[in-house]
Amino acid sequence: MHSQSSDDRKLGIVPAGTKDASSAVQTLPSNTSTSRVTTSQQKPLPDSQQTVLLASGSVAQGTSLRDFVNDLDNYVPTIPDAVTIHYMKKSGVDCADSRVIRLFSLAAQKFTSDIILDAMQQARMKGLGQTKKGTKETRYTLTSELLEPVLAEYGIELRRPPYFQGAFMRVRVFVYKSSRNVTHLACRFCNNESAVHVVDPELDLRYRFEDMKRLMCMIEARRLNIDVKSVAANYHRWWDAYTKWRDSSIESHSGNVSRSRELRQLMLNESEGLLDALRLPNDLSASTLCSRDVVPSISKVDSEQNNKHIFFLQKAGMIKVEPSTSNAHLVGLPASLQYFLQKLFREEFTGNILNVSPPYFVRGAIIDGVNMSKESFPVFTSDMHKRSLLYLTGHSIPSLVALFVKKSLVFKTNRWPLRLLSSGASYGIPGSMPFSMLNLNNISQRSKTILLSLCKTQEEEDTEYKSLIKSLETILENRLSLKTTSSIVPPHKLLNFESAATCLSTSTGIEVARICTIGSYISRRLCILLDFKPGKIYFVRMVFVDIDLTRIVASMVEKHLISKESISENIHSFLIRSLTESPNFQKS
Numbered sequence: 045m046h047s048q049s050s051d052d053r054k055l056g057i058v059p060a061g062t063k064d065a066s067s068a069v070q071t072l073p074s075n076t077s078t079s080r081v082t083t084s085q086q087k088p089l090p091d092s093q094q095t096v097l098l099a100s101g102s103v104a105q106g107t108s109l110r111d112f113v114n115d116l117d118n119y120v121p122t123i124p125d126a127v128t129i130h131y132m133k134k135s136g137v138d139c140a141d142s143r144v145i146r147l148f149s150l151a152a153q154k155f156t157s158d159i160i161l162d163a164m165q166q167a168r169m170k171g172l173g174q175t176k177k178g179t180k181e182t183r184y185t186l187t188s189e190l191l192e193p194v195l196a197e198y199g200i201e202l203r204r205p206p207y208f209q210g211a212f213m214r215v216r217v218f219v220y221k222s223s224r225n226v227t228h229l230a231c232r233f234c235n236n237e238s239a240v241h242v243v244d245p246e247l248d249l250r251y252r253f254e255d256m257k258r259l260m261c262m263i264e265a266r267r268l269n270i271d272v273k274s275v276a277a278n279y280h281r282w283w284d285a286y287t288k289w290r291d292s293s294i295e296s297h298s299g300n301v302s303r304s305r306e307l308r309q310l311m312l313n314e315s316e317g318l319l320d321a322l323r324l325p326n327d328l329s330a331s332t333l334c335s336r337d338v339v340p341s342i343s344k345v346d347s348e349q350n351n352k353h354i355f356f357l358q359k360a361g362m363i364k365v366e367p368s369t370s371n372a373h374l375v376g377l378p379a380s381l382q383y384f385l386q387k388l389f390r391e392e393f394t395g396n397i398l399n400v401s402p403p404y405f406v407r408g409a410i411i412d413g414v415n416m417s418k419e420s421f422p423v424f425t426s427d428m429h430k431r432s433l434l435y436l437t438g439h440s441i442p443s444l445v446a447l448f449v450k451k452s453l454v455f456k457t458n459r460w461p462l463r464l465l466s467s468g469a470s471y472g473i474p475g476s477m478p479f480s481m482l483n484l485n486n487i488s489q490r491s492k493t494i495l496l497s498l499c500k501t502q503e504e505e506d507t508e509y510k511s512l513i514k515s516l517e518t519i520l521e522n523r524l525s526l527k528t529t530s531s532i533v534p535p536h537k538l539l540n541f542e543s544a545a546t547c548l549s550t551s552t553g554i555e556v557a558r559i560c561t562i563g564s565y566i567s568r569r570l571c572i573l574l575d576f577k578p579g580k581i582y583f584v585r586m587v588f589v590d591i592d593l594t595r596i597v598a599s600m601v602e603k604h605l606i607s608k609e610s611i612s613e614n615i616h617s618f619l620i621r622s623l624t625e626s627p628n629f630q631k632s
Contacts (some may be wrong), residue, residue: 121149159322233314265535282317326565329544370474386467402443405434413570415540452573462498490594562586
């Protein structure tokens with residue numbers, strides 16, 4: 045590899061040295077078949093290609109093709125001669141001259157090196173490098189996800205062997221395939237390596253701008269300051285540049301490489317148009333646009349009344365508060381109650397339910413795919429340059445959808461809708477909240493039960509949305525004696541990925557559960573497909589449920605232990621069961 049740069053400069057004179065071909069043949073050893081060399085010679089390159097190769101590097105005066113070919117005898121190739129000879133014969137080239145073999149080896153090395161460097165550039169832009177402690181050396185692992193799009197640019201298409209093309213993975217109640225319909229990473233089309241790099245988004249976002257009046261109305265309803273017309277114009281400029289580059293890449297392997305690179309650079313210059321379009325929030329549902337309900341935020345209802353539970357639990361020795369991290373740990377009965385709430389919701393949510401254990405850490409690209417702020421999650425890295433970042437999301441929607449990135453759910457085999465249930469800790473950024481304001485409703489680490497429902501059609505999604513709202517209200521009221529108010533979340537309080545949402549709040553305004561419809565917004569950004577008809581792309585639709593168990597515990601403590609309201613038979617047996625089966629009770 046140390047001689048690569050000098051060898052590259054020598055390769056630049058090959059077209060110009062065509063006139064020395066006869067002299068090169070005369071210097072062949074006596075034991076070499078001249079006819080073999082003659083049949084393996086290439087036709088003269090077109091003038092345009094000669095010009096490009098001549099312009100690729102300067103060559104010292106006095107250097108000839110004869111000298112270059114003779115020097116190949118002393119060249120030690122990185123690719124062993126045996127490997128080169130094997131692939132030469134496989135391609136129909138039969139030549140025993142070591143210099144010709146070394147020439148093929150050198151060309152293959154250069155070609156492979158270019159591919160690897162391009163793939164490393166993609167890895168660097170995605171922040172996948174790892175730096176050793178105490179050194180500045182950054183190492184990259186080139187996975188198939190990185191190599192496939194780069195190889196495609198060089199005209200190389202990877203295909204699965206026949207025995208693997210139909211392979212799929214079965215996980216109890218659902219079946220999915222690894223998807224290869226979308227292979228373009230957004231970071232490949234951007235100059236700024238710190239830009240939003242959604243994993244495998246659908247790049248054709250023109251449908252978002254078909255009804256400009258409605259889009260501007262939705263942005264206004266969300267109270268976002270976005271120049272929609274400018275975003276649309278910038279995106280269409282990027283799309284035009286992208287389609288020209290995409291079409292030219294088909295011709296690039298036939299000689300028009302310089303034109304393809306020029307078009308790619310023009311596309312990169314317009315990359316902000318793509319990024320701005322990816323930053324747009326989800327479309328609002330018709331019911332949300334018509335809604336005028338206002339949901340009080342937690343910051344407005346935090347009061348001494350909502351802090352009663354924290355004082356009670358501290359006095360009883362049932363909680364340990366850590367003001368420095370805005371966190372608290374439940375001990376004894378409240379902790380057992382929180383655990384049994386998890387079991388209760390697992391028992392109550394029946395039907396096509398699959399209990400899963402999602403990853404606690406996800407890449408920033410997954411959070412970008414959901415269009416949430418990465419600043420809302422704790423970040424971890426061992427990289428001194430902060431390029432390899434992992435975010436602690438715990439049990440949340442980014443962790444659940446991370447299970448399905450670039451997957452295609454089988455339509456016929458699965459039972460629909462598919463429901464995935466998960467329970468555990470959810471994490472946020474510790475705030476600078478005063479100790480007197482800290483309570484179970486706003487601590488940075490809370491226990492949650494989350495459910496993601498995957499649907500085939502919009503009708504199925506709407507039915508699932510209404511059904512989950514009704515089921516959750518029934519569980520809270522009948523099983524926990526917890527009265528809640530159901531209200532539609534107004535547009536300006538929706539998260540970016542939400543199309544519509546309904547929250548269930550206590551009498552003090554604390555949101556204990558939230559159900560939202562997402563449509564195909566996340567699926568389009570993370571390539572989560574539905575294997576419905578061959579040759580066509582269908583995206584899965586989603587409904588998401590977020591149940592805050594820690595807040596439910598706080599509400600139950602205030603209602604039944606502090607206010608001493610009468611306890612129904614259901615909740616009484618539930619509390620007795622929690623107490624008798626708690627570890628502290630068994631030890632005593």
